[in-house]
Amino acid sequence: MASDSVLLGTIDSETLNNTILNPGSIQINVTGAFIVDDLLYEDAESIPETNDIALPFQNHDVSHVAIDIGGSLAKIVYYTSNESLTNSQEDLGPHINKKILNTNDSDSGDELQIDPTKGGRLNFHKIETERISELIQFIAKLIKFYNKNIHIMATGGGAHKFYNRIMDELNVEITKEDEMECLIVGLDFFITEIPNEVFLYSESNPMQFVNDINKENNNIYPYLLVNIGSGVSMIKVTGPSNFIRVGGSSLGGGTLWGLLSLLTEANSYDEMLANASKGDNSNVDMLVGDIYGTDYGKIGLKSTTIASSFGKVFQKQNGPDLSARRSKFNPDDISRSLLYAISNNIGQIAYLQAKIHDLERIYFGGSYIRGHPQTMNTLSYAINFWSEGTKNAYFLRHEGYLGAVGAFLKRQPTGWGRKNSFTVGGSENILNGVLSKLDALNVNKDYE
Amino acid sequence: MASDSVLLGTIDSETLNNTILNPGSIQINVTGAFIVDDLLYEDAESIPETNDIALPFQNHDVSHVAIDIGGSLAKIVYYTSNESLTNSQEDLGPHINKKILNTNDSDSGDELQIDPTKGGRLNFHKIETERISELIQFIAKLIKFYNKNIHIMATGGGAHKFYNRIMDELNVEITKEDEMECLIVGLDFFITEIPNEVFLYSESNPMQFVNDINKENNNIYPYLLVNIGSGVSMIKVTGPSNFIRVGGSSLGGGTLWGLLSLLTEANSYDEMLANASKGDNSNVDMLVGDIYGTDYGKIGLKSTTIASSFGKVFQKQNGPDLSARRSKFNPDDISRSLLYAISNNIGQIAYLQAKIHDLERIYFGGSYIRGHPQTMNTLSYAINFWSEGTKNAYFLRHEGYLGAVGAFLKRQPTGWGRKNSFTVGGSENILNGVLSKLDALNVNKDYE
Numbered sequence: 001m002a003s004d005s006v007l008l009g010t011i012d013s014e015t016l017n018n019t020i021l022n023p024g025s026i027q028i029n030v031t032g033a034f035i036v037d038d039l040l041y042e043d044a045e046s047i048p049e050t051n052d053i054a055l056p057f058q059n060h061d062v063s064h065v066a067i068d069i070g071g072s073l074a075k076i077v078y079y080t081s082n083e084s085l086t087n088s089q090e091d092l093g094p095h096i097n098k099k100i101l102n103t104n105d106s107d108s109g110d111e112l113q114i115d116p117t118k119g120g121r122l123n124f125h126k127i128e129t130e131r132i133s134e135l136i137q138f139i140a141k142l143i144k145f146y147n148k149n150i151h152i153m154a155t156g157g158g159a160h161k162f163y164n165r166i167m168d169e170l171n172v173e174i175t176k177e178d179e180m181e182c183l184i185v186g187l188d189f190f191i192t193e194i195p196n197e198v199f200l201y202s203e204s205n206p207m208q209f210v211n212d213i214n215k216e217n218n219n220i221y222p223y224l225l226v227n228i229g230s231g232v233s234m235i236k237v238t239g240p241s242n243f244i245r246v247g248g249s250s251l252g253g254g255t256l257w258g259l260l261s262l263l264t265e266a267n268s269y270d271e272m273l274a275n276a277s278k279g280d281n282s283n284v285d286m287l288v289g290d291i292y293g294t295d296y297g298k299i300g301l302k303s304t305t306i307a308s309s310f311g312k313v314f315q316k317q318n319g320p321d322l323s324a325r326r327s328k329f330n331p332d333d334i335s336r337s338l339l340y341a342i343s344n345n346i347g348q349i350a351y352l353q354a355k356i357h358d359l360e361r362i363y364f365g366g367s368y369i370r371g372h373p374q375t376m377n378t379l380s381y382a383i384n385f386w387s388e389g390t391k392n393a394y395f396l397r398h399e400g401y402l403g404a405v406g407a408f409l410k411r412q413p414t415g416w417g418r419k420n421s422f423t424v425g426g427s428e429n430i431l432n433g434v435l436s437k438l439d440a441l442n443v444n445k446d447y448e
Numbered sequence: 449m450a451s452d453s454v455l456l457g458t459i460d461s462e463t464l465n466n467t468i469l470n471p472g473s474i475q476i477n478v479t480g481a482f483i484v485d486d487l488l489y490e491d492a493e494s495i496p497e498t499n500d501i502a503l504p505f506q507n508h509d510v511s512h513v514a515i516d517i518g519g520s521l522a523k524i525v526y527y528t529s530n531e532s533l534t535n536s537q538e539d540l541g542p543h544i545n546k547k548i549l550n551t552n553d554s555d556s557g558d559e560l561q562i563d564p565t566k567g568g569r570l571n572f573h574k575i576e577t578e579r580i581s582e583l584i585q586f587i588a589k590l591i592k593f594y595n596k597n598i599h600i601m602a603t604g605g606g607a608h609k610f611y612n613r614i615m616d617e618l619n620v621e622i623t624k625e626d627e628m629e630c631l632i633v634g635l636d637f638f639i640t641e642i643p644n645e646v647f648l649y650s651e652s653n654p655m656q657f658v659n660d661i662n663k664e665n666n667n668i669y670p671y672l673l674v675n676i677g678s679g680v681s682m683i684k685v686t687g688p689s690n691f692i693r694v695g696g697s698s699l700g701g702g703t704l705w706g707l708l709s710l711l712t713e714a715n716s717y718d719e720m721l722a723n724a725s726k727g728d729n730s731n732v733d734m735l736v737g738d739i740y741g742t743d744y745g746k747i748g749l750k751s752t753t754i755a756s757s758f759g760k761v762f763q764k765q766n767g768p769d770l771s772a773r774r775s776k777f778n779p780d781d782i783s784r785s786l787l788y789a790i791s792n793n794i795g796q797i798a799y800l801q802a803k804i805h806d807l808e809r810i811y812f813g814g815s816y817i818r819g820h821p822q823t824m825n826t827l828s829y830a831i832n833f834w835s836e837g838t839k840n841a842y843f844l845r846h847e848g849y850l851g852a853v854g855a856f857l858k859r860q861p862t863g864w865g866r867k868n869s870f871t872v873g874g875s876e877n878i879l880n881g882v883l884s885k886l887d888a889l890n891v892n893k894d895y896e
Contacts, residue, residue, distance in 0.1 A: 071739040071759055130763050157739030178746065230734055230756035245747045247800075247834075250754040251699075251793055254734055258758030262777065263710060267768045286678055286702055291519040291605030298626065299693045306698040308678035310706030311519055315578050320715045329710065345699055345793065352695075352800040386695075 030193050031057040032114065035397060036121060050126075050398055052098070053194060055079070056119035064151040065142055066408035067135070068182065068401070069158020071230035072254055073367050074127050074135050075404040078142055081120035092141045095125050122408075124401050126367070132162055136169050143170070151175065153407040155182040175411070180235055182406030183227055184243050187363060189409055190396055191220050198363075198394050201376040210394065223361040226350045227402065228368035230254030234350060236357045246353050249346060253368035256342045263338075264331035272335055273372045279336030284329055286311025309341035336374070343375050347382020347393075354383075354391055362393050367400035477505040478641050480562065483845060484569060498574075498846055500546070501642060503527070504567035512599040513590055514856035515583070516630065516849070517606020519678035520702055521815050522577050523852040526590055529568035540589045543573050570856075572849050574815070580610055584617050591618070599623065601855040603630040623859070628683055630854030631675055632691050635811060637857055638844055639668050645845050646811075649824040658842065671809040674798045675850065676816035678702030682798060684805045694801050697794060701816035704790045711786075712779035720783055721820045727784030732777055734759025757789035784822070791823050795830020795841075802831075802839055810841050815848035 036052040062079040069075075080096065091097060098121065127135045143150055152166065155177045167174050190197045200208045222238040224246075232249040257269055266272045282304075288296050289303030290312070301307075318325045354362050362383055369375050376395055383393040398405065484500040510527040517523075528544065539545060546569065575583045591598055600614065600622045607624045615622050638645045648656045670686040672694075680697040705717055714720045730752075736744055737751030738760070749755075766773045798810050810831055817823050824843055831841040846853065 071734045071756055072762070128764060130765055157736070157741070157744070161739065161741035179744075180747065230739075230759045231754075247796070249793065249796065250733070250757040250759075251789060252756055252759075254756030254759030254762065255789065258732070258756075258761030259707065259711075261762045261766070262758075262770075262774055262782075263707075265770050269762075284706070285698070286519045288605070291609065291678075293605070293609035296605070296627075299628065306679075308519055308700055308702030308706075309698040310710075311678045311698075311700075311702030313706030314520070314702065314709045314717075316576060317578055318709070322710075322713050326710055334710075341699060341703065345697065348695070348697070349797065349800065352797065352804065356800065356803055 029057040029059070030055060033194055035194065035196060050124040050400060052124060053122040053398075054119065055122055056114040058120055059083075059118050061146065063146040063148055064153055064408070064411045065139060066153040066404050066406075066411070067139075067155070067159070068179075068403035068407060069129055069132075069135075069154065069156040069162060070367075070403075071157065072129055072257070073229070073400070074129050074132065074156075074158060075367075075401050076123075076125045076127070076135070076138065077401060077404040077408045078123050078125075079120055080123060080145070082117060083120075084145065085120070086117070088145060090144065092145050095123065095138070096141060096145050098123070124398060124404075126400065129158055132158070132165070136166060139166075139170055139172075143172075149173075151411065153177060153411050155179050155403050155407040177407045177410050179403060180233070180243060180245055181241075182403040182410065183225060183233075183235065183365065184237055184241075184406065185409050186402035186404070186406030187225055187237075187365060187396075188220065188240060189405055190398055190402070191363075194398075197397050199397070200392060201373075201380045201395055203373075203377060206373060206376075222357075222359055223363055224350065224354045224357065224359045225363050225365060225402075226346065228252050228346060228364065228366035232346055232349075232366075234353050236353075236359065246357060247349065249349055251342055251345055253366070256338055256368070259338055260335055263334050266331070266335070269370070273339070273370065273375075275332045276335035276339040276374060279330065279332030279334070281306070281333060281337040281340055283333040284312055284337040285309050285340075306340065306344070309337055339374060340378055343378035344382050347379045348386060350379075350393075351383055351386035351391065355387070360391050362391055364393060364395055365399045365402045369395065369399050371397070371399075477507070478503060479505040481642055483642065483644060498572040498848060500572060501570040501846075502567065503570060504562040506568055507531075507566050509594065511594040511596055512601055512856070512859045513587060514601040514852045514854075514859070515587075515603075515607070516627075516851035516855060517577055517580075517583075517602065517604040517610060518815075518851075519605065520577055520705070521677070521848070522575050522580070522583050522604075522606060523815075523849050524571075524573045524575070524583070524586065525849060525852040525856045526571050526573075527568055528571055528593070530565060531568075532593065533568070534565070536593060538592065540593050543571065543586070544589060544593050546571070570853075572846060572852075574848065577606055580606070580613070584614060587614075587618055587620075591620075597621075599859065601625060601859050603627050603851050603855040625855045625858050627851060628681070628691060628693055629689075630851040630858065631673060631681075631683065631813065632685055632688075632850075632854065633857050634850035634852070634854030635673055635685075635813060635844075636668065636688060637853055638846055638850070639811075642846075646842050647845070648840060649821075649828045649843055651821075651825060654821060654824075670805075670807055671811055672798065672802045672805065672807045673811050673813060673850075674794065676700050676794060676812065676814035680794055680797075680814075682801050684801075684807065694805060695797065697797055699790055699793055701814070704786055704816070707786055708783055711782050714779070714783070717818070721787070721818065721823075723780045724783040724787040724822060727778065727780030727782070729754070729781060729785040729788055731781040732760055732785040733757050733788075754788065754792070757785055787822060788826055791826035792830050795827045796834060798827075799831055799834035799839065803835070808839050810839060812841060812843055813847045813850045817843065817847050819845070819847075 034054050036054050058079070058081070061081050061084055066077045067074060080098065085097065088097060127138065139152070150172060152172050152174045154174050156179055159176045163174060163176065195211055196209045198210045200210055202208065222236065225235045225237060227233045227235070230253055232252040233245055234247045235243050236246045237243040257272065260266055260272045264272070264275060266275055285306045286308040287303060288301045288305045288307045291307055292303065295301065295303045313329060318328050350362050364379055380393045383391050482502050484502050506527070506529070509529050509532055513524065513526045515522060515524050528546065533545065536545060575586065587600070598620060600620050602611070602622050603625045604627055611622060611624065643659055644657045646658045648658060650656065670684065673683045673685060675681045675683070677700060679700040679702060681693055682695045683691050684694045685691040705720065708714055708720045712720065712723060714723055733754045734756040735751060736749045736753045736755045739755055740751065743749065743751045761777060766776050802810050812827055828841045831839050
């Protein structure tokens, strides 16, 4: 793919040369992009990583890094080219020195010829926000890897809170980007550019990919984005740069993690999720059947419906002694009950917001979900139950990185994020992408 | 007040004689009703009681008892006449043998002449549902007090679950009544019949009575009833017998009580509320300021807004040891955080439901509230914040007894629950009340 020469046809060569030569404003090519299936290095300390995205036709280095620093987790997105990986002399750890991809890694079904010495991958990495110094050290390693100054695109609350510290310690330039805006830019990119990214969840089909949303430009709107991190934000999106935060909830991931870290021995979120998978919430929750002895059929409440989360716990028979009370309840049951309670609650509020704003598609993003089947099942079930099947819950494989990818893209004035570029790798599409992206950058936010 | 002779004017004497002679279908007179201010007997075991309601012109015994058995609490409503109290030979305990009321107890401002040897009081009493045998013993005492067979009007899930047991042990007749229906009948009664019952809450004026809702018949609709017991039910009410349960939440009182009984030493709900009053949730919750270092002004989130309930708890720095983690957080702070989380959440869902159904008035009932200032303040604040002042949160002094009073009233075919009877004690009103109540009993439920 000689995309450079194609672009020269309509964009003046000075602009293009600037774009190529200036770090941080280089062309990025998503032709033939696919999600990488290689197993990633894990240790006890690290958070399991989200799969990277191969960009087989991205032939220039990109030396800007995007960070999205939330209340609990900092997310980092950066690009490593196969060429740089080949030339890299130093061992910069498993998150940077990854294997070089070739054609056989692609699951996109494309017929494109991929040159394994070219291209590279978009990397996704998380570090707890409280370990901000490790985040800064990690960026320092990337600077070593790129062997030049880099620019940092930063979003999330921590972009403001840690702005001076990061700038001072790394001696880099940082651009702060609005959090909601980045979420939307990131989500739009994933919906329209990355195949096998968006999916519907059901127990019988846990990952039913929805690639047809990508097929036509601009029919992805309107939608509701429910971003579940430590807390929850709900954003109504009616166009590439038209959105409004319609609501939120303080009952999010931070609530689940926080309460479970006081109620169980679990030391990581994945341990908590594993416990929840083994638990039986009916030992902790009061079900309709516990109160009625049967269904409350008149108003459609089944005997298995949860009437009160944790409703079986506070009883005199469990005694006046705290440790005795605690010993009566199983940590797995507690974990499952709380996972249900928080997920159901978010699902219900999301449904109510979608109803008020007349939105049929609800995307769930954020690091709360983590590809966990019970979580997705509960969210899906809640949307389906409340909407009587009229609304759909969509999930993403890079759910936690909407903001970080959005910030990464904000550094790209042209060429990145061309609609449908992965389905047809032609020059016309590339050009259309450039122009539409330039349009889109006239951001018209609508904070009502 | 010679109400009997007045009624004879339009209701045939046979009906009236039946009404008087048959236990359980006797006339009840709410003229001059007022909420009693006497201090009620309390001990460590009992739940603090809700004030009784004096019925100075109710001159016949009422020997039916209403029970509303919920998931956590059973509520009992029964009438004791001053005459029976005077004649009672046995000590049946403080919940039955109460002092006889006279004119001076009234705070209603009425000019009615009250005869202290007549009238009586409507009694309100709670027992934990798990202590169902005590409930049954209590009803047995009432049977002794009334010295005749009584009829039991039962609602709530426990009316079904414990139906056979209560009938067998007490050898009484029980009528089961629908839970939602009883809540509405009870609430309508409190709104229209009891002065100084409904109030608005604000920190500067914690109990601003709203008696003017009572002034005109039938302008009390439509409204949303949010009944918070172990779980939450939300009911849209458009007329005396037109209602639909529009939603609910499993995050209710049972969740707060259950979680706090695993997180703190508190052994009673009142202890939990007392702890919450002393706590500072910002030691536990992640505020917007903790994430941003400042406000997120662009979307109107203040630095003091709770971004994530319990969001400060799950941090590596709090260590891998459960008991060490627990020791880092104060039970009072935990209690306050959780009270806020649950109350805010109910407030938000109530607002969204009220918005969807275009309802301006939101009544909060159920035993969760318990007259606790922080709870009411949080619910009020949530409604006000989300609705931008367009909707009002109303509270009730007998919040926990809507269902039980509704069941009590269902036994009354005539005369009980006359609109505005307490403002004008005339015969015409009594008659209107009789007729309108007969109308209202053609229940036309609307379970969509």
